[in-house]
Amino acid sequence: MENRDPSTPHLPDLPILILTLLTISLLLTLPLLLLRTPTSSAPQVGRATGLSSLFSHYNSGLHWLSSSSSLIAEGMSRHGAHGKPFKIRSYSRWITFLTSPSQLLEARQLPLSVLSYRETADEALQTEYTLCRGLMKSAWHMKPIQRDLTAKLARAMHEVQEEAAAAWAESADVGAGAGAGWTRVGAHRAMVDVVSRATNRVLVGAELCRSGEYMAAATALATRVVATAGRLEMLPVVVRPWAARWMLWGDARLETFLRHTGPIFAERRRRQGTWGEGEKPDDAFQWILEAAPAGASFRHMAFTLVFLNLASIHTTAGTLTQVLFDLCVHPHYQPLLCEEAEEALKDGLSSSALGRMKRLDSVIRETLRMSPTNVAVTIRKVLAAHTFSDGTRVGRGSWVAEPVVHANGSRGCYDRPEVYDGFRFVDMAGGRNQCASTSVEFLSWGHGASACPGRFFAVAEMKIVLAYILCNYEIRFQPGVVERPKSSTIGIFQVPDASVELELRRRKGRDE
Numbered sequence: 001m002e003n004r005d006p007s008t009p010h011l012p013d014l015p016i017l018i019l020t021l022l023t024i025s026l027l028l029t030l031p032l033l034l035l036r037t038p039t040s041s042a043p044q045v046g047r048a049t050g051l052s053s054l055f056s057h058y059n060s061g062l063h064w065l066s067s068s069s070s071l072i073a074e075g076m077s078r079h080g081a082h083g084k085p086f087k088i089r090s091y092s093r094w095i096t097f098l099t100s101p102s103q104l105l106e107a108r109q110l111p112l113s114v115l116s117y118r119e120t121a122d123e124a125l126q127t128e129y130t131l132c133r134g135l136m137k138s139a140w141h142m143k144p145i146q147r148d149l150t151a152k153l154a155r156a157m158h159e160v161q162e163e164a165a166a167a168w169a170e171s172a173d174v175g176a177g178a179g180a181g182w183t184r185v186g187a188h189r190a191m192v193d194v195v196s197r198a199t200n201r202v203l204v205g206a207e208l209c210r211s212g213e214y215m216a217a218a219t220a221l222a223t224r225v226v227a228t229a230g231r232l233e234m235l236p237v238v239v240r241p242w243a244a245r246w247m248l249w250g251d252a253r254l255e256t257f258l259r260h261t262g263p264i265f266a267e268r269r270r271r272q273g274t275w276g277e278g279e280k281p282d283d284a285f286q287w288i289l290e291a292a293p294a295g296a297s298f299r300h301m302a303f304t305l306v307f308l309n310l311a312s313i314h315t316t317a318g319t320l321t322q323v324l325f326d327l328c329v330h331p332h333y334q335p336l337l338c339e340e341a342e343e344a345l346k347d348g349l350s351s352s353a354l355g356r357m358k359r360l361d362s363v364i365r366e367t368l369r370m371s372p373t374n375v376a377v378t379i380r381k382v383l384a385a386h387t388f389s390d391g392t393r394v395g396r397g398s399w400v401a402e403p404v405v406h407a408n409g410s411r412g413c414y415d416r417p418e419v420y421d422g423f424r425f426v427d428m429a430g431g432r433n434q435c436a437s438t439s440v441e442f443l444s445w446g447h448g449a450s451a452c453p454g455r456f457f458a459v460a461e462m463k464i465v466l467a468y469i470l471c472n473y474e475i476r477f478q479p480g481v482v483e484r485p486k487s488s489t490i491g492i493f494q495v496p497d498a499s500v501e502l503e504l505r506r507r508k509g510r511d512e
């Protein structure tokens, strides 16, 4: 592995760390002072910030972390329903939610010098301390995702299917001999295993994606970075580099990850320009190396790979888990989807076969509509204070965002939006209702310039996984479960209940 990334701050050692941490309690008051002046003139939703409690901003921050979804719902009913914006306080900033079409349009038209989503992503992931400074702003991770990842999936569908099936059999313990009875499976755990293996088959190839050590590190880091970023935000800026070092950099899994990936990047750089016809590898190491700016370190490149895992695994696994929950609540869809998949796949797995799975496309979109991975999207940082034409003023450093569930439940667009209707999108006209399409009435992928660049890959992968599961197994909740498991929120993210175990058994005639 190469020397330390020059963009990574040099960190003093333990004594300074201890001294610095001792000052934390004093510095805790700093954010309060910074937040005392609201940086948005929109009405507030959530806990009062009165000066009576020194730690009110921590209360508000915790409230936002655990209850963002209900806070947004409250804001929508009190203000959004009348086309008014509202603001909610997170730990470090105010987030103003825009709700009226004219305000949303105005926000979208503002220059990047006023509202910028690139700065938001760096701030949300605390990339300066957790990954590499300015990773998201530089945006060179986008090319491997937009161009290479999706294109490779079309060429590597069979490998994805093979890997997903193997991971599923291992994780769900449904390999040969499972018999005709019902078997229990932890739905979320199984989906994380399946998605991380299948995705990494495309990203890093068969050998690494089957290395338990590498996969454990890659999957754990994906969550570790997000969790660390959340914790760092609660700390004063001055202690964040030391805290990050303690929380993340000391993690043995990071070293494991770098040990596996560093030599590969080094070898690829050594061979650059020497590949013969058809020799050049088609994987994330190569894509990242070629997209990286001159002088980028191997550490920076390895962190980009961590980021690809972070962006892809839990979003896709969470959505698949939610789809399985919906299909257990509405089991009549299962044989219909199996029938459709078998018909579509009769000439083999291909992009056009996936394209023919219109019901499955609709079911995934309906699940994403009602159970999105993010409760707020198109989050932009205010770089220069701005006053909207309705008089709402948003201050520098605050964020503006769009609430997802509100748009996804728009009565003008959806008939009975509160009802799960798996085939809702099958008959809705035009390509704009395909699963990967974005619109102002479907914000689960975001919309506009910041929309998810991995969505085409994600939809194809989810179809491959679901077609495999549904054609081979029947799925149900454990006897006695009558309600769909509730999701929980962690700030802007919404996650399915990971403790739920489902039951499955092989479809008749599908024994090993």
Ligand code: HEM
Pocket (backbone or CB within 6 Å): 121, 136, 145, 308, 309, 311, 312, 313, 315, 316, 319, 373, 374, 376, 377, 378, 379, 443, 444, 445, 446, 447, 449, 450, 451, 452, 453, 454, 455, 457, 458
């Ligand atoms: C079901 C699976 C997925 C869902 C629901 C999802 C959803 C989202 C959402 C809501 C955003 C934020 C958009 C915004 O705020 O405007 C986003 C951003 C992003 N997603 Fe996905 N995503 C998924 C899978 C993937 C995959 C497989 C990748 C591939 C690596 C990926 C890469 C990204 C990246 C890189 C961004 C940030 C874009 C930027 O930097 O501008 N996502 N995703």
